[in-house]
Amino acid sequence: MIAEVIVDIAASETDRIFDYLCDENTIVGSRVRAPFGGKTVPGFVMRLKETSDVPEHRLKRVYPTPDELPALNAECLALADKITARYRVPKALTLRLFLPSEMRTGKVRELTRNYAELTMPFSEMKFRAGSKNQIGAAEYLEKNGKSDCAYLNTLFPGGVSALEKKGYVKITKEQILRDPYKEVVSESVERTLTPDQERAVKTIETDSRTVQLLHGVTGSGKTEIYLTLIAKCLREGKSSIFLVPEISLTPQMLSQLRARFGKQAAILHSGLSAGERFDEWWRLRTGEAKIAIGARSAIFSPLENLGVIIIDEEHDSSYSSESAPRYNTFDIALLRAKRNGCKLVLGSATPAVDTYKRAVEREFSLIRLDKRINQKPLPEIMIADMRREVRRGNSSAFSGVLKEELAKCLASGNQAILFLNRRGYSQTVICKECGYVAKCEACDVSLTYHREEDCLKCHYCGTKYNMLSACPDCGGKKLSYAGTGTQRIVADLQKLYPTARIIRMDNDTTSGKEGHYKILKTFAEHKADILVGTQMIAKGHDFPAVTLVGILDADMSLHFSDYRSGERTFQLLTQVAGRSGRAEEKGKVVLQTFDPENDVLRFATTYDYQGFYENEISLRAAMAFPPYSKIVRVLVTGEDDKKTIEALKEVYFALEKIYTENTDKFLFFNKMRSPIKRIQNKHRYQVLMRLSDTSVLPEIYAACADARTRDVLVSVEENPANLS
Numbered sequence: 091m092i093a094e095v096i097v098d099i100a101a102s103e104t105d106r107i108f109d110y111l112c113d114e115n116t117i118v119g120s121r122v123r124a125p126f127g128g129k130t131v132p133g134f135v136m137r138l139k140e141t142s143d144v145p146e147h148r149l150k151r152v153y154p155t156p157d158e159l160p161a162l163n164a165e166c167l168a169l170a171d172k173i174t175a176r177y178r179v180p181k182a183l184t185l186r187l188f189l190p191s192e193m194r195t196g197k198v199r200e201l202t203r204n205y206a207e208l209t210m211p212f213s214e215m216k217f218r219a220g221s222k223n224q225i226g227a228a229e230y231l232e233k234n235g236k237s238d239c240a241y242l243n244t245l246f247p248g249g250v251s252a253l254e255k256k257g258y259v260k261i262t263k264e265q266i267l268r269d270p271y272k273e274v275v276s277e278s279v280e281r282t283l284t285p286d287q288e289r290a291v292k293t294i295e296t297d298s299r300t301v302q303l304l305h306g307v308t309g310s311g312k313t314e315i316y317l318t319l320i321a322k323c324l325r326e327g328k329s330s331i332f333l334v335p336e337i338s339l340t341p342q343m344l345s346q347l348r349a350r351f352g353k354q355a356a357i358l359h360s361g362l363s364a365g366e367r368f369d370e371w372w373r374l375r376t377g378e379a380k381i382a383i384g385a386r387s388a389i390f391s392p393l394e395n396l397g398v399i400i401i402d403e404e405h406d407s408s409y410s411s412e413s414a415p416r417y418n419t420f421d422i423a424l425l426r427a428k429r430n431g432c433k434l435v436l437g438s439a440t441p442a443v444d445t446y447k448r449a450v451e452r453e454f455s456l457i458r459l460d461k462r463i464n465q466k467p468l469p470e471i472m473i474a475d476m477r478r479e480v481r482r483g484n485s486s487a488f489s490g491v492l493k494e495e496l497a498k499c500l501a502s503g504n505q506a507i508l509f510l511n512r513r514g515y516s517q518t519v520i521c522k523e524c525g526y527v528a529k530c531e532a533c534d535v536s537l538t539y540h541r542e543e544d545c546l547k548c549h550y551c552g553t554k555y556n557m558l559s560a561c562p563d564c565g566g567k568k569l570s571y572a573g574t575g576t577q578r579i580v581a582d583l584q585k586l587y588p589t590a591r592i593i594r595m596d597n598d599t600t601s602g603k604e605g606h607y608k609i610l611k612t613f614a615e616h617k618a619d620i621l622v623g624t625q626m627i628a629k630g631h632d633f634p635a636v637t638l639v640g641i642l643d644a645d646m647s648l649h650f651s652d653y654r655s656g657e658r659t660f661q662l663l664t665q666v667a668g669r670s671g672r673a674e675e676k677g678k679v680v681l682q683t684f685d686p687e688n689d690v691l692r693f694a695t696t697y698d699y700q701g702f703y704e705n706e707i708s709l710r711a712a713m714a715f716p717p718y719s720k721i722v723r724v725l726v727t728g729e730d731d732k733k734t735i736e737a738l739k740e741v742y743f744a745l746e747k748i749y750t751e752n753t754d755k756f757l758f759f760n761k762m763r764s765p766i767k768r769i770q771n772k773h774r775y776q777v778l779m780r781l782s783d784t785s786v787l788p789e790i791y792a793a794c795a796d797a798r799t800r801d802v803l804v805s806v807e808e809n810p811a812n813l814s
Contacts (some may be wrong), residue, residue, distance in 0.1 A: 093116055095110050095135055107137075118138055169422070201365060204239040205264055212228050212231075227245070293455065305458050308468070320400075330398050336385065398433050399423045444716060471695040496620075505621070507622075508583075510574070510624065511643070514575035519558060524566060551770045577594070591617065627669070637677050656689075716809050722790060725764065726738045733801050734772075748786055759779050
C-alpha cells in the first residue's frame with residue numbers, strides 16, 4: 091500500500107505530496123513519522139493508493155503514530171484543501187490549524203493512570219503471616235472497588251504489586267482527561283423564551299438562507315437564543331461551534347453551557363495548558379463532547395455533523411487572523427456551514443457595516459431584537475465635554491460629572507466600570523529638556539511606563555527596560571509622563587475614593603489561564619466596587635450590580651488613519667455602555683470627549699445604529715471604501731533590511747505587472763514603509779491596493795507566494811483589521 095504524505099515542514103520546497111510505503115491498516119488523515127532528509131519528521135496521510143510512479147525500491151516506509159483515531163477527519167482534510175488554494179500557503183501550514191501545536195511536536199500526549207481491581211473475592215485469597223500491606227490493599231479494594239494504584243501504594247507500599255504477582259489483582263491503564271476551568275460551575279436555569287426570542291429561533295430554523303444575522307441590543311437575550319439552538323442540535327444528535335471574540339469571555343459562557351449541557355461542552359483557546367488543550371480537542375474528536383466553545387481558532391475544532399455555528403460579537407476584529415494563513419473566521423465558518431448544511435448565526439448589537447449591508451440586501455437573514463430582556467430602557471448616556479473641564483482648571487482624567495456619579499454609585503452600594511483602552515501607567519516618557527522619547531530597541535514604537543513593576547515595556551514585543559533616572563541623550567533629569575493608562579487611573583481613583591475596592595483588568599493583570607476568570611469572578615461576587623479595564627471588559631459581561639459606566643477617552647480610536655475608525659468607535663462605545671443597568675436599577679453612562687459634536691458620538695449616545703449605518707455606508711460609497719471595494723495589503727517583513735527591500739522590489743514588480751494589465755480593476759496601487767517600520771527586529775514594508783474587482787486576487791496571491799524566501803515573509807491581507 092502506498093501513502094501520499096504531506097510532511098509537516100511549512101516551506102515551499104517541501105510543499106508537495108511524497109509517496110511512502112505504509113501498512114495495510116493505515117488510514118487517511120492519520121499522523122505518521124516519515125523518513126525525510128536524513129531525519130524523521132511528522133507527516134499526514136492525505137490519500138492511499140495501490141501503486142506509485144516512483145520505483146518501489148526507492149520508496150521509504152512511514153510509521154504510524156499511535157492514535158486511536160485519525161487526527162484529521164474527512165471534513166478537516168477537505169477544508170484544508172480549500173484554505174490552501176484560497177490563501178496560497180503551504181499545505182502543512184494549513185493542516186496545523188486543525189491540531190493542538192504540542193500534539194504535532196510530540197510534546198503532549200494522553201495522561202494515563204494505573205488502576206487496580208480484584209480478580210477474586212478477598213475470602214478466597216491466601217496470605218503468609220506478616221503480609222500486612224497485601225492484606226490491607228486487598229481489603230481496601232474489596233470495600234472500594236477499582237482504585238488508583240499510586241494512592242494504594244501510599245497506603246500499602248508494595249502491596250498492590252505483590253497481589254498482582256499472585257494473580258489476585260488486575261491492573262489496567264486508563265486515560266485521565268485534564269479539565270480546564272473545573273471550578274467554573276453554575277446552576278442550571280431553564281428560562282422561558284420571550285415572544286421575541288421565540289420568533290428569532292423560529293426564523294433561524296425556517297429561513298432558507300445559510301447566514302442569519304441576529305441584531306440585538308445589549309441585554310436583549312441573544313445568549314439564550316444561542317443556547318436554545320444548541321440544545322435542539324444535541325437532541326438531533328448534531329454538534330455545535332460557539333465562537334466568542336475574547337478569551338476573557340469564554341469562562342462566563344462556558345459556565346452557562348456546562349450548567350445547561352454538562353460535559354458536552356469543550357473549551358478551546360490558547361490560554362489553556364498544553365495538556366488541557368489536547369484533552370479538550372480529543373473529547374471533541376472522539377465525539378464525547380459535541381459543543382466547541384472558544385475564540386477564533388475553535389472554528390477548526392474536529393467536530394462532525396455540525397448543526398449550528400455561532401459567531402457572537404461578529405463585528406470584532408479579533409476574528410481576523412494576523413498570522414499565515416491570514417484568514418477571516420467568517421469565511422471558514424461559511425465553508426463549514428455549507429458543507430454540513432447547517433445555519434451560521436452571527437450575533438451583535440453593533441454588526442460590522444459590510445455584514446449589515448449584506449443583511450439589508452437580503453443576502454443574509456436579518457433578525458432584530460430591539461428591547462432588553464428585562465424590558466428596562468438602555469442606560470442614559472451623558473456627555474462630558476472635556477474642553478470645558480480643562481478651561482475650568484480640571485486637568486485630571488475624571489470630569490466633574492463622572493466624579494459626582496461615581497460618588498453616588500459607591501454610596502448606594504452599586505458597582506461601576508471605568509473603560510480606558512490603554513494599559514500601563516503612562517503612554518510615553520519624554521525628556522522636557524531635549525524632547526527625547528523612550529523607544530523600544532527592537533520595534534519602532536515608544537515604550538510605556540508601568541509603575542507597579544517600575545519599568546518601561548514594549549507592548550509589541552513584550553521587552554522590558556529599566557526605568558530611566560535621567561535622559562540618555564542629554565542627561566537631563568526632567569522626565570515627563572505623557573498619556574494616561576489603566577494603572578494611573580487606578581492610582582488616581584484610590585486617592586479620590588480611599589475606601590473603594592478597585593481592581594484592574596488588562597493584559598498585565600490577566601496572565602495565566604485563569605487570569606480573566608479570577609478577576610471577573612471577584613467583581614461578579616461584589617468583592618470589588620470599581621472595575622477599571624481595557625476593551626476586554628467591553629463585551630458580553632453581565633454584572634447585575636453595575637449601574638455606572640465611565641468612558642474616559644471616547645476619542646481615542648476616533649481619529650486613527652483607518653477607514654473603519656468611526657465604525658470601531660461606535661461599536662466599542664455601544665458595547666461598553668451596554669454593561670450598565672442590566673438588572674432592576676437604571677444604568678448611567680458618562681462619556682468623556684473633546685469632540686462632543688462628532689456624528690459618531692452623537693449616534694452612539696442615542697444607540698442609533700440605523701442612523702450610524704446610513705451615515706457610514708453613504709461615506710463608504712462616496713469614497714469607494716469597503717464594502718464597495720476591497721483593500722489588499724501585501725506585507726513584506728524580514729530581519730535583514732537589504733534582503734527585505736529586495737523581496738519588496740520583486741513582489742512590487744510582479745504586482746505592478748498585474749496592475750498594468752488590469753488598471754480598470756484597481757482604485758489604488760502603491761508601495762511604502764509600514765506605519766510601524768520595525769517590530770521584533772523585523773523591518774516592515776507594504777504594497778497597498780484597493781480593488782474594485784476581486785477577480786485579480788488569485789494572481790496577487792500567486793505573485794506573493796513566488797516571492798517568499800527563507801529570510802523574508804510575504805503575506806497577503808484582505809481588508810486588514812490593522813493597517814499599522
